[in-house]
Amino acid sequence: MSGMNSKQRKMVYMMAIIVLLVPIVWLGMPADAPGTGGVIAQKRHQYELGESTLGDVDPASATMNLVLLGLRGVATNLLWMEAEEQKRTKNWSQLQSTVESIILLQPHFQTVWKYQAWNLAYNVSAECDAVEDRFAWVKKGAKFLIRGTERNRKMPELYHDTGDFMGKKIGRSDEKELFREFFISDPDEERWEGGPDDEINPNRLDNYLVARQWYERANEVLEESGGEQHKLALPLFVGYPYRSQMDYATARQDEGKFGEITREAWATAYREWTEEYGREKFRTPGGDIMFEAKDNELRELAEEDGVTFNTKQKWQDRYQNMVNYRYWKLRCEVERTQLMTEARRELFEGRRLFREEQDLIGAKEVLMSGMTKLQEMIDSQRRLDGSNPLLDEVELIEDAIKAILIWQHVLTLLGEPVPDTFPLIGIWNNPQYEMQRQDLYDRFLKWQGSTAG
Structure with a gap:
């Protein structure tokens, strides 16, 4: 450049600056909408690395001072300690305000969303007297988790x-009867006009069924992300939508429906468990397997993977x-039948007649009919070796024993002797139970409100 005059050197410098600005703009242009802007902005959106403003953190607090000094981790720990206090x-x-500050600093830390949702739905809600x-x-906890999925797609x-929350917190808590009702018809009638939130x-x-949708979305995201999850073994994780369908059918039975x-809910559960989940391939140390694979299919898979059929x-x-797998297959297969439906309906009705209406004659007759049908269902499942897979079902054994207890008590109240033999006596006399x-x-x-033995 020693041969150039001052004007020429300035032109060269200007051209160099312009050339350098092109990649800078290409890489660093800010986004004016999701997925727009330069390469860095687009990558930030693609990998969800962008953070929300820290404006909601108290600017006068020690936490904000730590953030400004670059001690983000220390600030987060202080907020967690504040939340616990x-x-x-x-x-x-x-507490709600502190939780909001935590997620501003740790939006991609899964434990924040799960733990604080649990905190709101289990710990805080337990302090309230009214179920409403x-x-x-509980809804605040659910909405908090939903926000977590929106920030971490x-x-x-x-x-x-989120699926666990919708299913178990709503459907298995002590207040499940009202929670399930409120989930369909929110108690805030002024806002939701008798419908759900x-x-x-x-x-x-x-x-x-809402839980099932979340489980299905989890499986979709799992597939899209290339199989990255560290919560459960893959077959267990993938099976949750199908199990949620069974929970739906079971809940209806528990409510006397x-x-x-x-019946169709159970039929759907059986069909999907065997035809969809049962036909899905899972990778094992012995190669691919399918739960519903027949012997000829297993031989083909064994040949493909270079292992023996026995392996x-x-x-x-x-x-x-x-x-x-086999238990849930049998459960769905049995529950979808008309015979099992009638057996369960009559056992439920017998308990209701005894407890709510004190109709001893009606309870005795309906319970006997239900017990007879349940015995017939059990007999239909006997294996060639004499064993019976239904007798491994804890819930069925419990229902059978409950029915016998009430039936025998009704006979005592009526002054009638318990006969030497009756349906389900094999369960009643089995020392295993x-x-x-x-x-x-x-x-x-x-x-019964009695302490007598």
């Missing part, structure tokens, strides 16, 4: 946690045991 002192309004108020806090575990249940579905909708059978059996029978007897006495 606010939970201990039941300072709920301040408890449900309001590539984390299948968060979608799965559409932020958690926009399609007015049963909570277990034994019509065609419930393939061993891994199929091991994975079936992992997910309790002695502890279960005694536990149910003790519970029956409490249910």
Whole structure:
């Protein structure tokens, strides 16, 4: 450049600056909408690395001072400590504010969303006396988790946690009867006009069916993300939508709903469990297996993977045991039948006649009919070696023993002797169920309001 004059050097410098600005602009142009802007902005959106403003963190707090000094981790730890203290002192309004600050600093840390949703729905709600108020806090926990999925669209575990929340917190808590009702018809009638809170249940579905949708989305995200999840073994994780369908059918039975909708729910569960889940391939140390693979299919898979047929059978059996595949297949197969539906309906009705209407004659007759049908169902499942897979079903054994307890008690009240033989006597006399029978007897006495032995 020594031969150039001042004007020429300035032109060269200007051209160099312009050339350098092109990649800088290409890489660093800010986005004016999701997916726009330069390469860095687009990558930030693609991998969800962008953070929300920290403006909601108290600017006068020690936490903000730490953030400004670059001590983000220390600031987050302080906020977690504050949240625990606010939970201990039941300072709920301040707790919510602190939680909001935590997620501004840790939006991609899954534990934040799961733990704080649990905190709101389980710990805070338990402090409320009215069930409606408890449900309001449960909804806040659900909405918090949903926000977590919106901020972390590539984390299948968060979608799965949301499914767990919708299914188990709504459907298995002590207040499940009212929670399930509120999930369909929110107690805030002024806002939701007798319908559900559409932020958690926009399609007015049963909570277990909403849970199923979240589990399905978790599986979709898992597939899209290339199989990255660290919550459960893959066959267990993938099976949750199908199990949620079974939970839906079971919940309807528990509520005394034994019509065609419930039978169809079980039929759907059986079809999907065997034809969809059962035909999905899972990778094992012995190669690919399918739960519903027949011997000829297993031989083909064994040949493809270079292992023996016995090896393939061993891994199929091991994975079936992992997910309790055969049990759930049998449960769905049996529950979808008209005979089992009638047996369950009559046992439920017999308990109701005894407990609610004190109709001893009606309860005796209906319970006997239900017990007879249940015995018929059990007899239909006997294997060639004499064993019976239904006798491994804890829930069925419990229902049978409950029915016998009430039936025998009704006979005593009527002054009638218990006959030497009756349906389900094999279960009643089986020493294998002695502890279960005694536990149910003790519970029956409490249910009756009696402490006599």
